[in-house]
Amino acid sequence: MSDGPARGSRAIVIEAPGEHRLVERELPEPGPGEVRVRVAAAGICMSDRELHDGHRAPGYVRYPVVPGHEWSGTVEAVGAGTDPGLVGRPCVAEGFRSCGTCERCRYGETSLCTAGYAETGFTEPGAFADHLVVPARLLHPLPDGVDLRAAALLEPAAVVAAAVRAGQPRPGERVAVVGAGTLGLLAVQWLAASSPSELIVVDPRTERAAQALEFGADRVLSPAAADGASGRPFGRYDLVVETAGAPTTAASSCLLARRGGRVVLTGMFAAGATGIDPVHLSVSQLELRSVFGASSAAWADAVRAFTAGLLAPAPLVTHTFPLERFGEALALVGGGAPGTGKVLLHP
Template sequence: MRVHAVGISRSDRDVYLGRRPVPYVRYPVTPGHEWSGTVTAVGEGAPASLIGRKVVGEGLRTCGTCAPCRDGETTLCTRGYAETGFTLPGAMAPTLLLPARLLHTLAPDADLTAAAFLEPAACAAAAVLKASPLPGSRVAVIGSGALGLLAAQLLCAFSPSELTVVGTSPDRADVSRRLGATAYRTWDRASGLADFDVVIDAAGGTSSAHTATSLLRPGGRLVLTGIPVQGAERLDPAQVVARQLSIGTAFGASSGAWSYAVSAFSAGRLTPLELLTHQLDIDEFGRAMELTDSGDPRVGRVLLRP
């Protein structure tokens, strides 16, 4: 593929700073797992019809033959962890080589800049599908980063009666509402929230999972996604059992979650360009990392152009 654009996430920052857990990175590595591009050549056995197609691609290099893969749970592949941009060369380069079976083709008129957000959208889709919200549900998302806001937009398709996003900065209120939230609260104003049917924790903070359980009604469902920070506050099993809470997790995105996210994007139900604030050339990689690590609420998603 000729790479059109590549996004930068917290995981890329952790790779750059040497903070990613050892099993999930292998140095030296070319980073870049959020990308879009165009197929320029195919190898033996891959259909020639792919040449010229706009595409995105799954990052996890799964075997496709073990029991979890055959059940559709490709993120649980028993072959072990291997992922583009972390243990294998990524997209922060002019070209990227990927197994054809991991590609998802896009419409000829698809916006490749927006499509570069489909990897985090697929991860958000995995969390939303695990949450299984019903129409009319009261739903909350903890986290106003890309993962949380993309989850919020996908949740809109389930017609919730209320969709509240809880974030760290009041500056994220407008974009949250544009992406479908009916309300936005900062942490210091979240104490009165309660009785939600579904909560997705997309923040992975030190206390976000524990806080999420307090937002749920008895019998509610919590989904944890992303990699929690070290030292995160533990959940109280007695509270979970007594209130009969259901807890699910989502790490990465299965092939099914990818298909769901790509379909939502193609149907116009995902508009991820709302999250984009900076586009830089690849030789500005250092500045891109500084922006991503700045903590400035005005900095949304940063894209590099290889």
């Protein structure tokens, strides 16, 4: 059912690596069990740039594609068999199109679905558009009046929620966050709420220091300073959450952890990244976890933390562009310019 007359819809389509255009298309109609969402805001991240530039692994993209996996919006229409009460609700939705029936899904580990990879914005049409259609079962409704601009960051917040679930922070622990990008700063907010005795951020960009401190970090260290403070050959931190995905940060994060400590890797690493020393890993008896995407449970945690005010991602947004300026917006992402945080598209 729809709440208005038929009309068109615009979308950014990446036809092939390096080739994008803004197209006019028919308004997408939701099928059985689906909803159509009017997009309010959509975030651009490095994986979107990799998608555009052709650097994403072939099994994790399907061209042509409408990108956009970080988004928020309002339900505008529902398909057959879907609750009509959803119309008008602000929302976000999980990106992974998990099957819901495989063993891993049955365990609640929907980000480990064995039915094959499918994700909004990479293999399925995404949110760099006026509208998108998603399965209603993946929807997370939000309260009326919510800041949808901030809610567009709930996808990275869900990844952080998955990392926090894996890391299991405890009050009074010493905690380090490696990287002060979007994931890192959201992790700082979340981990600060666990009452650590010490919470540091490691990042070479001095301009990130002030925001990390505002979000709850006690100190921000350069990688060189963190090396000196770690007490090598073993570190001092009970929990290290890596968010940068830089070539050396998986290995260096393990060196920051104390013996018997816990390390969670959330960054997306490229081939050729520095390997983790297996001797150090075994002698230190580290607990090592990795995160790729977020399960349904992590999404629920992120939405709950956001609506409760525990996570306040709005200050991370520094730039907003219309769809017509997608190329300009994309160029900012990963460009390293001081003052560039999260870049949003606003259809």
